[in-house]
Amino acid sequence: MRITPSILNADFANLGAEIARIPDADAIHVDVMDYRFVPNLTIGLPVVEAIRKSTQQMLDIHLMIADPDRWAPSYAEAGAESVTFHVEAAKAPIRLARELRRLGARASLALNPATSIDSVADALGEVDMVLLMTVEPGFGGQKFLDLVLPKIRRTRELLGERDVWIQVDGGVSVETIERCAEAGADTFVAGSAVYSADNPNAMVNRLRELAVAACAH
Numbered sequence: 001m002r003i004t005p006s007i008l009n010a011d012f013a014n015l016g017a018e019i020a021r022i023p024d025a026d027a028i029h030v031d032v033m034d035y036r037f038v039p040n041l042t043i044g045l046p047v048v049e050a051i052r053k054s055t056q057q058m059l060d061i062h063l064m065i066a067d068p069d070r071w072a073p074s075y076a077e078a079g080a081e082s083v084t085f086h087v088e089a090a091k092a093p094i095r096l097a098r099e100l101r102r103l104g105a106r107a108s109l110a111l112n113p114a115t116s117i118d119s120v121a122d123a124l125g126e127v128d129m130v131l132l133m134t135v136e137p138g139f140g141g142q143k144f145l146d147l148v149l150p151k152i153r154r155t156r157e158l159l160g161e162r163d164v165w166i167q168v169d170g171g172v173s174v175e176t177i178e179r180c181a182e183a184g185a186d187t188f189v190a191g192s193a194v195y196s197a198d199n200p201n202a203m204v205n206r207l208r209e210l211a212v213a214a215c216a217h
């Protein structure tokens, strides 16, 4: 069970210090948005390169951008351990996943809430993680969409014994993480839940404990 907090709701003027507040995180989830794939703009490659220099923690880059085929490899070259791109945006997802792995990164495929996992079933052997959006991408602090839970179960079923992580992203909190874990998710993005907590690192550990306990049922 991995907790990968999103820095979307952290203080962007103090990113290094904000990341240092969550030493027990399993990775730092960085949301890259481009005003094209989603109606929001965040940060891009230069900031990711600066983050890379400021921390040894695993970087989990979530690209919500148009044309990831063109831009995603640079994030692997910048030293990100995991690069996620959206299937709705990629022109050649298998070629891109292979390129990311060739560059030494984990390759990960993201699906919007309305995108079916069965539509990408044949590509699952090419990736290290599937990110299932549990809100419409673009903003932090949105309400978790329960309608994604059957897709988490279906993804687990399709993956079988394969060692592919299932990450959920959007509205994950102490209220919703157990449902995700019971359905088969093993990697959890939490943005506002972590950074609105008085003690973000304690929240990371609390979320992990809830996920572990839910899975043991």
Ligand SMILES: O=C(CO)[C@H](O)[C@H](O)COP(=O)(O)O
Binding pocket: 006, 008, 009, 029, 031, 062, 064, 135, 136, 137, 138, 139, 140, 141, 142, 169, 170, 171, 172, 189, 190, 191, 192, 193
């Ligand atoms: O990809 C994202 C939004 O598109 C973010 O990772 C996600 O929304 C995290 O924030 P929160 O936990 O507040 O929902």
Ligand SMILES: [Fe+2]
Binding pocket: 006, 029, 030, 031, 062, 169, 189
């Ligand atoms: Fe994200």
